[in-house]
Amino acid sequence: MQHNYTVDDIRVMEGLEAVRVRPGMYIGSTGSRGLHHMLWEIVDNAVDEAANGYASEISVTINKDNSVTVEDNGRGIPVGIHEKLHISGVEVVYTQLHAGGKFDNEAYGYSGGLHGVGASVVNALSEFVEVEVATAGKLYRIRFRSYEDSDGKIHSGVADAPLEEIGRTRRQGTKVTFLPDKRVFETVEMNNEVVAKRLRELAYLNKGVLFRFTDLRRRDEDRTREYKYEGGLVDFVTYLNADKTPLYQEPIYFRGIYGTGKEGIIVEVAMQHNDGYAESVFSYVNNIPTTEGGTHETGFKSALTKVMNDYCRRVGILKDKDASLSGEDFREGLTAVLSLKMSSIQFEGQTKTKLGNTEARTAVESVVTDELPPILENLKNADLSNAIADKAVKAARAREAARKAKSMAREKSKLENAPLVGKLSSCTGRNAEINELFIVEGDSAGGSAKQGRDRRFQAILPLRGKPLNVEKRRLEQVLENDECRSIITALGTGIGEDFELKNLKYNKVIILSDADQDGAHIRALLLTFFYRYTRELITSGHVYMGMPPLYKVQKGKEVFYAYDDAELNKLTKGIKGYTLQRYKGLGEMNPEQLWETTLNPENRSLVQVTIDDAAYVEHLVTLLMGDKVAPRKEYITEHADFNKVDTFEERIKTE
Numbered sequence: 001m002q003h004n005y006t007v008d009d010i011r012v013m014e015g016l017e018a019v020r021v022r023p024g025m026y027i028g029s030t031g032s033r034g035l036h037h038m039l040w041e042i043v044d045n046a047v048d049e050a051a052n053g054y055a056s057e058i059s060v061t062i063n064k065d066n067s068v069t070v071e072d073n074g075r076g077i078p079v080g081i082h083e084k085l086h087i088s089g090v091e092v093v094y095t096q097l098h099a100g101g102k103f104d105n106e107a108y109g110y111s112g113g114l115h116g117v118g119a120s121v122v123n124a125l126s127e128f129v130e131v132e133v134a135t136a137g138k139l140y141r142i143r144f145r146s147y148e149d150s151d152g153k154i155h156s157g158v159a160d161a162p163l164e165e166i167g168r169t170r171r172q173g174t175k176v177t178f179l180p181d182k183r184v185f186e187t188v189e190m191n192n193e194v195v196a197k198r199l200r201e202l203a204y205l206n207k208g209v210l211f212r213f214t215d216l217r218r219r220d221e222d223r224t225r226e227y228k229y230e231g232g233l234v235d236f237v238t239y240l241n242a243d244k245t246p247l248y249q250e251p252i253y254f255r256g257i258y259g260t261g262k263e264g265i266i267v268e269v270a271m272q273h274n275d276g277y278a279e280s281v282f283s284y285v286n287n288i289p290t291t292e293g294g295t296h297e298t299g300f301k302s303a304l305t306k307v308m309n310d311y312c313r314r315v316g317i318l319k320d321k322d323a324s325l326s327g328e329d330f331r332e333g334l335t336a337v338l339s340l341k342m343s344s345i346q347f348e349g350q351t352k353t354k355l356g357n358t359e360a361r362t363a364v365e366s367v368v369t370d371e372l373p374p375i376l377e378n379l380k381n382a383d384l385s386n387a388i389a390d391k392a393v394k395a396a397r398a399r400e401a402a403r404k405a406k407s408m409a410r411e412k413s414k415l416e417n418a419p420l421v422g423k424l425s426s427c428t429g430r431n432a433e434i435n436e437l438f439i440v441e442g443d444s445a446g447g448s449a450k451q452g453r454d455r456r457f458q459a460i461l462p463l464r465g466k467p468l469n470v471e472k473r474r475l476e477q478v479l480e481n482d483e484c485r486s487i488i489t490a491l492g493t494g495i496g497e498d499f500e501l502k503n504l505k506y507n508k509v510i511i512l513s514d515a516d517q518d519g520a521h522i523r524a525l526l527l528t529f530f531y532r533y534t535r536e537l538i539t540s541g542h543v544y545m546g547m548p549p550l551y552k553v554q555k556g557k558e559v560f561y562a563y564d565d566a567e568l569n570k571l572t573k574g575i576k577g578y579t580l581q582r583y584k585g586l587g588e589m590n591p592e593q594l595w596e597t598t599l600n601p602e603n604r605s606l607v608q609v610t611i612d613d614a615a616y617v618e619h620l621v622t623l624l625m626g627d628k629v630a631p632r633k634e635y636i637t638e639h640a641d642f643n644k645v646d647t648f649e650e651r652i653k654t655e
């Protein structure tokens with residue numbers, strides 16, 4: 001069938017081409033993140049259909065040609081002809097920027113941020129899109145393509161033909177296959193782990209929905225994975241606490257709705273304390289992780305503090321004369337997931353992952369204040385309530401001890417400032433915007449680094465022993481540890497509640513360790529320290545890992561360095577009669593070599609540490625650093641092919 005283009009259609013096409021001109025504005029970036037965002041746009045539509053109660057299964061398949069197929073068993077995108085636009089509903093959804101209804105917050109309410117901007121954006125940035133809709137016994141199909149015309153002009157997301165009925169079916173739902181355009185994206189290969197983790201997260205956030213993930217590019221038994229959690233957030237918290245020791249059997253769970261109609265805010269909470277000291281609150285809005293927190297987290301924390309203090313007074317754990325316990329005390333060892341569904345969400349913050357809506361705070365406070373007290377008061381839950389109160393009282397005592405230790409440490413560091421800073425070779429320049437701090441494993445490498453660096457802006461802090469595993473320690477012990485103290489002093493920011501990013505003395509904090517097991521362990525310990533006590537240092541992008549070369553290839557006077565095996569193979573392919581040196585550690589390099597390969601900003605390659613999936617990092621940090629030995633062993637043997645912290649560093653992006 002011939003498609004007769006109308007004036008309206010031309011306007012539509014211009015709309016999609018606008019997306020090509022500024023892809024970043026619509027999907028964030030044209031790198032790996034933006035690429036995955038394409039998939040999340042389509043998956044979000046399927047999740048919406050499931051959240052509305054019409055779909056129970058969602059599958060994602062990465063095909064061999066890097067195209068991706070997403071399928072749900074919902075009602076199917078409407079196939080009827082749109083009254084004004086005279087094209088099918090499917091075509092409207094895939095060609096109209098911000099197509100009405102589903103994506104404008106009105107009919108569906110819950111949609112926001114970058115998510116949900118729509119299928120048309122995906123179409124605009126794809127080589128092709130194929131949509132199949134199964135509904136009322138019939139199967140329909142439409143294909144869109146992007147192509148370059150004879151004048152070199154790119155037309156994007158153009159339908160080959162109108163929606164076509166292609167057969168009969170008993171199934172129901174929507175199936176979409178798209179191939180991101182190589183002319184737009186730096187890479188079109190989606191990452192298996194990134195996709196798997198997000199689908200697992202969505203499965204926790206949308207209880208009972210089956211997510212099936214198949215990666216046809218691989219042929220092992222992990223090619224297909226399924227995620228389905230009947231317990232939803234409760235299962236999520238159980239998973240996060242899996243390698244810790246919970247203080248009571250079952251996570252606490254409650255939900256409530258604040259307000260009515262379109263303005264109604266759905267609040268859902270699952271929480272469980274463990275015997276550790278870390279606080280792990282994960283929050284989401286409309287299934288989007290709010291890594292930087294925001295109003296909903298603030299509301300959760302203030303209401304929790306109030307409700308718990310009231311409870312402690314009512315049952316006499318706190319007497320009239322006693323001061324109230326602090327919020328931190330009630331959050332020691334707390335693992336919680338907070339999930340909100342609301343319309344018109346506003347994001348703020350450094351990475352636009354902080355919820356700004358003030359009504360979200362009120363909503364969470366109200367739901368926690370209504371729902372939590374009856375759970376605590378329930379006699380069946382006496383163990384639970386006592387455990388939480390008991391933990392908080394102990395935390396308060398420890399906090400008081402820590403406060404003393406801290407002021408002691410401050411005094412002490414004033415006294416001992418000389419030897420403490422003595423370890424640090426500071427740079428001569430005072431510009432925090434360009435200065436760099438290298439934390440270097442071992443004294444000998446530290447020595448080379450001190451001689452090899454550009455002392456105008458590079459400071460070196462050598463680590464003697466292994467840094468403390470802070471996962472198993474309270475604050476006061478962290479403050480007693482020499483390695484930790486010299487890092488804290490060097491950074492200038494303070495730690496924990498006292499952390500102040502603006503006092504950071506360096507723009508880049510670079511971990512430099514050997515490429516062996518020991519080096520990996522030191523890296524993991526340092527990252528754990530930063531994660532627990534200076535998280536903003538990571539989230540604001542100041543933490544890096546240096547990448548020393550693994551090999552030196554020498555032919556005559558010419559020297560080349562290779563940073564991994566692939567690079568070595570490429571390098572040595574053409575040349576004969578060379579000598580090869582494998583570096584076992586940083587210490588084997590002389591100062592000049594270290595400068596040339598690892599320190600010099602012109603040649604070096606740094607890896608920036610990021611936390612995309614804080615829940616996963618959290619799980620991994622406790623798994624690798626916590627005190628349960630069995631699961632850790634299992635994890636390491638299961639992943640014996642990469643060294644154990646590489647998985648932590650998976651969360652890390654190469655710049």
Ligand code: 28F
Pocket residue numbers: 042043045046049070071072074075076077078093099100101102174175176
């Ligand atoms: C593989 C990705 O995109 N699933 C979708 C639906 C269902 C409806 C719909 C979608 C109506 C007015 C736009 C059906 N019947 N999976 C998906 N399933 N979109 S996307 O409606 C689109 C809006 O303008 C649907 C009744 N109402 C809605």
